[in-house]
Amino acid sequence: MKLHSNEPDGKLSEKWEKHKFQMKLVNPANKRKVKLIVVGTGLAGASASASLSELGYDVHTFCIHESPRRAHSIAAQGGINAAKNYRNDGDSVYRLFYDTIKGGDFRARESNVHRLAENSVKIIDQCVAQGVPFAREYGGLLDNRSFGGAQVSRTFYAKGQTGQQLLLGAYSAMMKEVNAGGVKLYHSCEMLDLVLVDGKARGIIVRNLRTGELETHAADAVIVATGGYGNVFYLSTNAKQSNVTAAWRCHKRGAFMANPCYTQIHPTCIPVKGDYQSKLTLMSESLRNDGRVWVPKKKDDTRKPSEIPDEERDYYLERKYPSFGNLVPRDIAARNAKEQCDDGKGVSESGLAVYLDFRDAIKRDGRKAVEARYGNLFDMYYQIIDSNPYEEPMVIYPAVHYTMGGLWVDYNLMSNVPGLHVLGEANFSDHGANRLGASALMQGLSDGYFVIPSTIGNYISSTDLPKVSETDKAFEDAKKECQDYIDKLLGIKGSKTVDEFHRELGLVMWDLCGMARDKAGLEEAIKRIRDIRDQFWKDVHVSGEQNNLNQELEKAGRVADYMEFAEQFAIDALHREESCGGHFRTEHQTEEGEAKRDDENFSYVAAWEFKGVGNAPELHKEELVFEEVQPSQRSYK
Amino acid sequence: MAAPKTISIKLKVWRQSNPEAKGEFKTYQATDVSPHMSFLEMLDVVNGDIIKAGDDPIAFDHDCREGICGSCGAVVNGEAHGPKSQVTLCQLHMRSFNDGDEITLEPWRASAFPVVKDLVVDRSAFDRIIAAGGYISVKTGSAPDAHCLPVSKVDADAAFDAAQCIGCGACVAACPNASASLFVGAKVSQFSLLPQGQPERKSRVKKMVWQMDSEGFGNCSNAFACEAACPKGITVDFISRMNREL
Numbered sequence: 001m002k003l004h005s006n007e008p009d010g011k012l013s014e015k016w017e018k019h020k021f022q023m024k025l026v027n028p029a030n031k032r033k034v035k036l037i038v039v040g041t042g043l044a045g046a047s048a049s050a051s052l053s054e055l056g057y058d059v060h061t062f063c064i065h066e067s068p069r070r071a072h073s074i075a076a077q078g079g080i081n082a083a084k085n086y087r088n089d090g091d092s093v094y095r096l097f098y099d100t101i102k103g104g105d106f107r108a109r110e111s112n113v114h115r116l117a118e119n120s121v122k123i124i125d126q127c128v129a130q131g132v133p134f135a136r137e138y139g140g141l142l143d144n145r146s147f148g149g150a151q152v153s154r155t156f157y158a159k160g161q162t163g164q165q166l167l168l169g170a171y172s173a174m175m176k177e178v179n180a181g182g183v184k185l186y187h188s189c190e191m192l193d194l195v196l197v198d199g200k201a202r203g204i205i206v207r208n209l210r211t212g213e214l215e216t217h218a219a220d221a222v223i224v225a226t227g228g229y230g231n232v233f234y235l236s237t238n239a240k241q242s243n244v245t246a247a248w249r250c251h252k253r254g255a256f257m258a259n260p261c262y263t264q265i266h267p268t269c270i271p272v273k274g275d276y277q278s279k280l281t282l283m284s285e286s287l288r289n290d291g292r293v294w295v296p297k298k299k300d301d302t303r304k305p306s307e308i309p310d311e312e313r314d315y316y317l318e319r320k321y322p323s324f325g326n327l328v329p330r331d332i333a334a335r336n337a338k339e340q341c342d343d344g345k346g347v348s349e350s351g352l353a354v355y356l357d358f359r360d361a362i363k364r365d366g367r368k369a370v371e372a373r374y375g376n377l378f379d380m381y382y383q384i385i386d387s388n389p390y391e392e393p394m395v396i397y398p399a400v401h402y403t404m405g406g407l408w409v410d411y412n413l414m415s416n417v418p419g420l421h422v423l424g425e426a427n428f429s430d431h432g433a434n435r436l437g438a439s440a441l442m443q444g445l446s447d448g449y450f451v452i453p454s455t456i457g458n459y460i461s462s463t464d465l466p467k468v469s470e471t472d473k474a475f476e477d478a479k480k481e482c483q484d485y486i487d488k489l490l491g492i493k494g495s496k497t498v499d500e501f502h503r504e505l506g507l508v509m510w511d512l513c514g515m516a517r518d519k520a521g522l523e524e525a526i527k528r529i530r531d532i533r534d535q536f537w538k539d540v541h542v543s544g545e546q547n548n549l550n551q552e553l554e555k556a557g558r559v560a561d562y563m564e565f566a567e568q569f570a571i572d573a574l575h576r577e578e579s580c581g582g583h584f585r586t587e588h589q590t591e592e593g594e595a596k597r598d599d600e601n602f603s604y605v606a607a608w609e610f611k612g613v614g615n616a617p618e619l620h621k622e623e624l625v626f627e628e629v630q631p632s633q634r635s636y637k
Numbered sequence: 638m639a640a641p642k643t644i645s646i647k648l649k650v651w652r653q654s655n656p657e658a659k660g661e662f663k664t665y666q667a668t669d670v671s672p673h674m675s676f677l678e679m680l681d682v683v684n685g686d687i688i689k690a691g692d693d694p695i696a697f698d699h700d701c702r703e704g705i706c707g708s709c710g711a712v713v714n715g716e717a718h719g720p721k722s723q724v725t726l727c728q729l730h731m732r733s734f735n736d737g738d739e740i741t742l743e744p745w746r747a748s749a750f751p752v753v754k755d756l757v758v759d760r761s762a763f764d765r766i767i768a769a770g771g772y773i774s775v776k777t778g779s780a781p782d783a784h785c786l787p788v789s790k791v792d793a794d795a796a797f798d799a800a801q802c803i804g805c806g807a808c809v810a811a812c813p814n815a816s817a818s819l820f821v822g823a824k825v826s827q828f829s830l831l832p833q834g835q836p837e838r839k840s841r842v843k844k845m846v847w848q849m850d851s852e853g854f855g856n857c858s859n860a861f862a863c864e865a866a867c868p869k870g871i872t873v874d875f876i877s878r879m880n881r882e883l
């Protein structure tokens with residue numbers, strides 16, 4: 001099947017305005033009668049819930065957390081981009097659009113990205129009006145910082161807690177609507193299935209995580225904003241409960257999964273210490289504004305960093321990429337760190353780390369200035385590593401961080417399943433094969449505040465949606481399937497814990513589907529993933545019972561989904577015989593070791609259709625058309 | 638970095654299978670604990686052993702494991718989030734303990750935070766307080782340009798300090814009266830320090846305080862235990878500010 005983006009034709013910069021005018025509206029009096037389900041209360045879900053309720057829709061919002069404010073978005077550190085050009089440094093909507101398309105290595109849809117850049121400016125206005133305390137300058141106006149992949153300063157921030165402040169803004173806007181009666185909130189509820197009636201998404205099955213009960217919820221449309229799947233690698237910077245479950249179960253009901261192999265490995269994270277390690281901690285990219293990345297020139301150098309004189313240090317990013325220096329995009333910075341370590345130049349006990357050094361920034365601007373910018377990040381580092389970054393360089397190593405792939409959506413953010421809309425990190429839409437820093441927060445809020453409120457109305461008013469009830473057969477059947485699945489998991493009573501399986505899967509993913517991939521490795525990965533999955537269903541031990549808070553059961557369901565998803569991930573990586581952005585196939589690189597795209601054969605979105613567990617999924621393509629930007633070999637030299 | 642040697646810890650943990658159950662302390666032994674482990678990683682290992690022994694693992698809330706989501710929290714030897722100041726339980730590392738230490742672990746104790754299971758409590762009272770008025774009413778799309786309204790850096794920074802609250806509930810757990818004044822004071826102050834917050838300033842504080850009282854949180858009697866327990870270093874000055882706003 002050829003997939004269509006359903007974007008309007010016409011000039012790129014006028015598409016969104018034109019589309020907004022062409023879309024049908026829902027009569028204000030009828031909106032209260034339209035029931036919408038929103039799954040997720042991260043930036044995307046919370047902003048969508050608030051905005052849809054303000055328009056008058058009857059919104060029912062679900063999250064797995066015990067409070068909506070705890071969504072993973074809370075952990076975002078560095079900032080959010082917007083083309084405000086407050087710095088007068090040459091920024092514009094077009095430049096943000098261009099940087100994002102190029103940063104994504106020409107694997108994103110132009111129309112979506114342009115709309116994102118347009119919306120970026122309104123997001124900042126909205127957040128400031130909500131009382132989000134962004135960093136300000138002495139004159140009282142907003143401050144900006146730079147982020148990788150851009151040569152302008154367009155990142156707005158609130159110390160190293162930008163995600164927290166933006167999420168609390170969206171959360172409070174949503175809670176205002178809870179108070180007004182427009183949003184009904186279901187916390188501690190996990191979506192386990194999507195219910196289709198006549199081929200349209202009409203509801204969900206959730207498990208109440210406190211009581212264990214399975215509940216059915218019907219609606220006119222379903223909006224899924226459940227975040228990314230980085231935890232398929234077990235170790236990642238994602239919060240522990242981040243999962244692919246909601247998205248994967250939608251996929252199993254027919255929604256296509258797009259570009260699952262596009263994963264972002266973030267260059268600056270705290271390195272792994274031991275096998276008990278439960279997650280990895282990001283050190284924000286903003287640190288690369290002032291921190292200089294280096295390794296000793298000599299292999300296996302065991303001297304303390306302070307004992308290594310400047311001429312014996314290799315500031316390899318500054319050397320190789322003089323015009324962007326330490327601010328190259330993430331995929332490039334990550335790959336270079338790996339290369340240095342593979343070459344024996346890595347530091348720290350494991351040899352799997354490089355330095356991020358603030359010595360020169362402190363010398364130049366003073367400790368106080370550096371503290372004002374990064375104080376909380378330095379504290380966090382100190383808590384974990386027990387070493388003081390004001391005195392000793394940080395040790396960092398790349399870690400899985402963000403997933404560009406996700407459920408396929410058209411320009412309206414609707415999947416190929418009518419009525420199922422997907423927002424935020426859970427969709428594949430705007431970042432191509434590599435996301436630029438500070439653009440996920442922008443996308444989540446653009447989707448939730450400004451896109452879905454317009455596009456959902458068009459779907460509702462142009463679709464025949466007869467009443468459905470939670471006791472209809474489709475709901476009862478789906479509920480029964482969920483029940484059987486839970487019974488099966490609880491019934492195995494094997495000998496290994498869920499975490500043990502998850503770790504094992506993660507290692508395969510990291511070793512064979514991580515920063516560098518090749519054909520043989522990916523084939524091996526598929527084999528090993530299947531083995532682990534078989535073992536899981538024979539030998540996992542899920543303790544406890546269903547009708548109670550049971551965190552092991554929650555984890556088991558999520559890991560089971562990762563085991564299926566992982567296979568598709570590897571299949572996608574294997575089929576894409578090119579390198580682009582975060583997807584680096586060692587067979588496809590330039591002489592200088594950079595990613596080598598194959599535009600002739602792979603300039604498309606790979607959208608996979610589920611064909612049963614263990615069966616090859618079917619590939620559908622959405623051709624990418626570049627009318628505005630000419631794809632070129634990315635250069636940050 | 639200190640050379641990693643391992644330590645052993647005796648854990649006394651509050652076990653309560655559901656909200657109605659009575660609950661009791663149970664003892665567990667954690668051996669081979671690396672000082673580089675976080676407190677929650679130590680609990681993961683203990684839970685692995687419990688599962689293998691065929692029992693129900695200790696339930697505890699957690700998510701980000703980097704001190705920002707506010708999910709984790711337990712009273713460690715009588716102190717909310719444990720012995721180190723300004724860190725959450727997930728950021729506490731085992732290097733803060735010595736070989737042979739005995740650690741008592743309990744959930745937050747407050748009638749407004751009923752126990753769900755083991756160390757997990759229900760903090761939805763906080764969400765209801767926010768719903769009562771913890772926001773600036775601005776509809777999506779109606780905001781003027783962000784630079785229409787300059788805010789002095791001093792006020793903006795102070796508002797940020799207040800806004801750092803992660804809603805973990807340690808302040809309530811530490812307070813002899815189980816008051817939520819620090820939580821509410823911080824949110825009230827964030828908005829009253831900003832020009833955007835002025836139109837609803839008077840009604841906001843009233844609604845939030847009313848909700849706090851009706852959730853069953855106690856009164857503030859200036860014990861300041863909340864400030865000492867707060868992992869984000871939020872100060873009691875914000876409680877004074879809230880009282881002035883009332």
Ligand SMILES: Cc1cc2nc3c(=O)[nH]c(=O)nc-3n(C[C@H](O)[C@H](O)[C@H](O)COP(=O)(O)OP(=O)(O)OC[C@H]3O[C@@H](n4cnc5c(N)ncnc54)[C@H](O)[C@@H]3O)c2cc1C
Nearest residue numbers: 040041042043044064073078079191227424425438440441
């Ligand atoms: C450490 C870190 C730092 C980051 N820093 C930045 C940054 O500085 N700038 C930037 O732009 N981006 C950053 N990112 C990326 C960005 O934070 C995320 O991409 C973004 O917040 C995702 O938002 P979301 O709304 O799509 O999903 P999330 O915030 O992940 O929310 C998912 C929601 O779905 C719910 N949910 C999940 N599964 C289910 C289910 N099965 N049933 C019911 N509910 C479910 C959860 O409860 C939650 O409410 C960072 C990411 C990390 C990990």
Ligand code: FES
Nearest residue numbers: 700702707709727
């Ligand atoms: S787990 Fe998020 S604050 Fe501790």
